[in-house]
Amino acid sequence: MSLFKYGDLEREIDFTDVEFLENLDEAKELIKEEAAQVPKVGKTADIIRAQCQCYFNFFDRVIGEGAHEEMFGGKTSLNACLNATDALLASENKEADKLNQKYGNYTVQQHGNRQQRRKYDKNNRNKNRGNGTYYNGNR
Template identity: 80%
Template sequence: MSLFKFGDLEAEIDFTDVDFLENLDEAKRLMQEEAKQIPKTGKTADIIRAQCQCYFNFFDRVIGEGAHEAMFLGKTSLNSCLDATDALLAFENSEAVKMNERYSEYTVKQHGNRQRKRNYNKQQGKKTNQNFNAVRNR
């Protein structure tokens, strides 16, 4: 769990928590549905306000009710919304890198490709896949 900061908001976010990830996926889905409802024509201010409301709803769903108020300090700016989205994405990517580094020692390490293994086995005089070769030569 790490601390995400934007504006006056400081929130603990854990990208390894299954409940949080499910909530994040649902928030993304709902945001896409809401974005389809944004008017395509009309006053620019109304269109931007509707776009910002999609982002406000997204952050409130992901981080918690009222999160957008602390993040955007009462402003309705599309640039701020995009900056916050970029910050959350960068935070998610940095957490993924940390997690991969932490758990890399637990993964199975591959030792070369198949051709290198065959050449090594030939040099060592090992025969591999004898059953496969016997079936193939019939």
């Protein structure tokens, strides 16, 4: 679990929870669809407001209803939305790195298929003969 902090929001997020990951994936798809519907022309304030609403919806879907209000304190700033998205992504990457490091301790090292093992053995056979170790050619 990871503690995600942004603005006044402070929540525990579990990036290994399947239900949370499904919500995150769904929210990512929905923000793409909503962003495609943001007007391209018009008043800059209206365009930024529509873009921010996409991010507000995203955070409410991922973290919980009303999360954007705690995060942004009632402000509608595209820069704050982008920073919050970066913070969530950094938290996700940090947790993925920790999980990969932990999981790496439990993986079985593969030494290739039969042909690759034979080639490895052939190349390393002579290296093992003169160093005082016993090697009879069988493995």
